[in-house]
Amino acid sequence: MEQGNGKKLVIGVIGADVHAVGIRILEYAFREAGFDVTNLGVMVSQEEFIGAALETAADAIVISSLYGHGELDCRGMRDKMDEAGLDGLLLYVGGNIVVGKQDFVDVEKRFHEMGFDRVFPPGTPPEETIFYLKKDLEVE
Amino acid sequence: MRYALLIDFGSTFTKVTAVDLISEEIIGTASAFTTADSDIGTGLNVALDRLRRVTGDIAFDFKSACSSAAGGLRMMVSGLVPELTAEAARLAALGAGARITRLFTHELTRRDLKDIEADPPDIFLMTGGTDGGNRACMEKNAGKLRSLSVRFPIILAGNRQAIDACEDALEDFPVTVCPNVMPSFGVLNIEPVQREIRDLFLKHIVNARGLSKTKEILSDILMPTPSAILSAMKLLADGTETEPGIGELMGIDVGGATTDVYTVARGEPIDMNVICKGLDEPYAKRTVEGDIGMRYSVAGIVSEVGQPWISECSGLTSDDCAALMSELLYDKSKVPLTNDDAMARFDHALASGAVEIATRRHAGVLEEAFTTSGLVYVQTGKDLRSVRQIIFTGGSFIHAQNPLDIARHALYTERYPMSLRPKKATVLKDDRYILSAMGVLAEREKDIALRIIKRELVSPGDISSGDDS
Ligand code: B12
Numbered sequence: 001m002e003q004g005n006g007k008k009l010v011i012g013v014i015g016a017d018v019h020a021v022g023i024r025i026l027e028y029a030f031r032e033a034g035f036d037v038t039n040l041g042v043m044v045s046q047e048e049f050i051g052a053a054l055e056t057a058a059d060a061i062v063i064s065s066l067y068g069h070g071e072l073d074c075r076g077m078r079d080k081m082d083e084a085g086l087d088g089l090l091l092y093v094g095g096n097i098v099v100g101k102q103d104f105v106d107v108e109k110r111f112h113e114m115g116f117d118r119v120f121p122p123g124t125p126p127e128e129t130i131f132y133l134k135k136d137l138e139v140e
Numbered sequence: 141m142r143y144a145l146l147i148d149f150g151s152t153f154t155k156v157t158a159v160d161l162i163s164e165e166i167i168g169t170a171s172a173f174t175t176a177d178s179d180i181g182t183g184l185n186v187a188l189d190r191l192r193r194v195t196g197d198i199a200f201d202f203k204s205a206c207s208s209a210a211g212g213l214r215m216m217v218s219g220l221v222p223e224l225t226a227e228a229a230r231l232a233a234l235g236a237g238a239r240i241t242r243l244f245t246h247e248l249t250r251r252d253l254k255d256i257e258a259d260p261p262d263i264f265l266m267t268g269g270t271d272g273g274n275r276a277c278m279e280k281n282a283g284k285l286r287s288l289s290v291r292f293p294i295i296l297a298g299n300r301q302a303i304d305a306c307e308d309a310l311e312d313f314p315v316t317v318c319p320n321v322m323p324s325f326g327v328l329n330i331e332p333v334q335r336e337i338r339d340l341f342l343k344h345i346v347n348a349r350g351l352s353k354t355k356e357i358l359s360d361i362l363m364p365t366p367s368a369i370l371s372a373m374k375l376l377a378d379g380t381e382t383e384p385g386i387g388e389l390m391g392i393d394v395g396g397a398t399t400d401v402y403t404v405a406r407g408e409p410i411d412m413n414v415i416c417k418g419l420d421e422p423y424a425k426r427t428v429e430g431d432i433g434m435r436y437s438v439a440g441i442v443s444e445v446g447q448p449w450i451s452e453c454s455g456l457t458s459d460d461c462a463a464l465m466s467e468l469l470y471d472k473s474k475v476p477l478t479n480d481d482a483m484a485r486f487d488h489a490l491a492s493g494a495v496e497i498a499t500r501r502h503a504g505v506l507e508e509a510f511t512t513s514g515l516v517y518v519q520t521g522k523d524l525r526s527v528r529q530i531i532f533t534g535g536s537f538i539h540a541q542n543p544l545d546i547a548r549h550a551l552y553t554e555r556y557p558m559s560l561r562p563k564k565a566t567v568l569k570d571d572r573y574i575l576s577a578m579g580v581l582a583e584r585e586k587d588i589a590l591r592i593i594k595r596e597l598v599s600p601g602d603i604s605s606g607d608d609s
Pocket of ligand 1: 016017018019020021022023025026062063064065066067068069092093094095096097098099100120122123124125126129514
């Protein structure tokens, strides 16, 4: 395990999504990479992400969505964060965030417009996410 | 011969209980009226004179007390997010027997500070942030409290990274530091704070409450009355090493101004497809409904259940109900004259309503979530459906003509299937108001206190929600 880098992440699976395995793997991978992780598990509401990020003074929120309703579930997340005083906080999303095989360039654009800093296509390995987290949070 | 004297300083009555520690019996009880302002010592002496008439002159091995006199233990609590650290702080204070006069979330405002100055608390509990998490909330609030012209004990129990700065800012307040009430997300750690609250109550509050004059007659123990009751409930549920308890239970105290609900139960999910959300729940939990009470908070009951509900439950017309309500507005000391007069029936409905609302607010709830793979339930709070005992204390219930009908309102019903209240239960009544006294006695004599509670509680019968499946 890498030495702790002092950066705090809040992660979870948003909405009514119960896919529980991927997020455990991400938790493990992020910890191994030196992050301090609060994993909220499955079926996490926007408010729970925000409450946890506030209390833990998180450096980033990483949202996972696998069941296809990601777009609906993520709508308004950035606005709520702004309201809660978390403006500017790094916000990622990934998994299978939309239904079926849509052109990812479009999907990415839509999520960028919703205020997500980075949007990851299906099958993104944890290493890639870790690379970007370290880059965006200026670790090392 | 060994005797113990247990004293309960209340807001209107001082009650004394004498216990024979050898035969393990209550050998006498007495009470005396005490107004909020009058010297509490006078009330105690009158009560003791009356007790002596029953027990004769006996020497007590120790004298211990609990108190809710002069408004009880008045606390303000602050936290960051309402559902998280602020809720943890609230649970901590209530469980320690406090009355929460204000709850603050996020940063204190100028108006908040004015309110604090106008009516300062006995203790201020400051929380916010997980360990290593948010520091700004505690640090800024500490800086703001510093500017006040009043001083009071402050307990710091939030993010440990913020403690140093807070201690510096609050150097001329009596400050104590406790472990974080929510050290990491969703994890509740309130016992250390509760112990500290009790210590402070003993050290500081007792003097401020005119109780110091009674100090010479008291031995060491003095605790807030609700904390004595919770401690008696916990003893009754868990038992001791040598004396078994009766298992998980719920306790209800419908008072004149507030309604307290206690549960000693784990409350974990029973069904398979349930996902738990929110903060951990304390095993021994107390909630207080400040707007639900038989005399000072009648309006709260009526506005929650609705006028028609009260009419139906009492069998009175809505005009009669309205008339009785305004009578109570002017005369809080009004009581039924017979078992079946209009006032008695109105009281029956009020008590039923109070039990209904207060238990619904205390119990956990399920929410349905329709997911693509079917129905999933999300549980917040405790699932109490398998709790099988409900203890009632407090006059409105003890003197009621049909206590079981009132008690039934604490149960699970098809009307509110998402409210996770007990499905059926044996009702137990604290007929002689011994629970607080036994909570105090338990500090020294756990086994004796437990055996007396078990013997003293009487059961008027069992109740069932009728739809047991
Ligand atoms: C097991 C499973 C289930 C189980 C879940 C059990 C459980 N509690 O975990 C059950 C049977 C309950 C289930 C139900 C459903 N499922 Co399903 N399920 C799967 C399955 C087969 C495996 C998921 C899994 O655990 N994978 C292993 C883990 C390690 O991988 P992962 O979850 O993908 O996570 C990794 C990456 O995606 C990535 N990642 C995840 N999140 C994030 C976030 C960020 C920011 C980043 C960078 C990366 C990242 O990193 C993770 C670790 O490597 C997948 C198909 C598949 N092979 O992936 C379908 C799949 C996810 N399910 C699917 C569907 C449609 C459903 C249902 C809607 C089916 C239905 N109609 O009932 C329901 C939805 C239920 C709900 N409310 O959530 C679809 C989603 C399609 C889409 N989005 O377009 C999939 C892809 C199957 C398919 N090809 O159709 N499912």
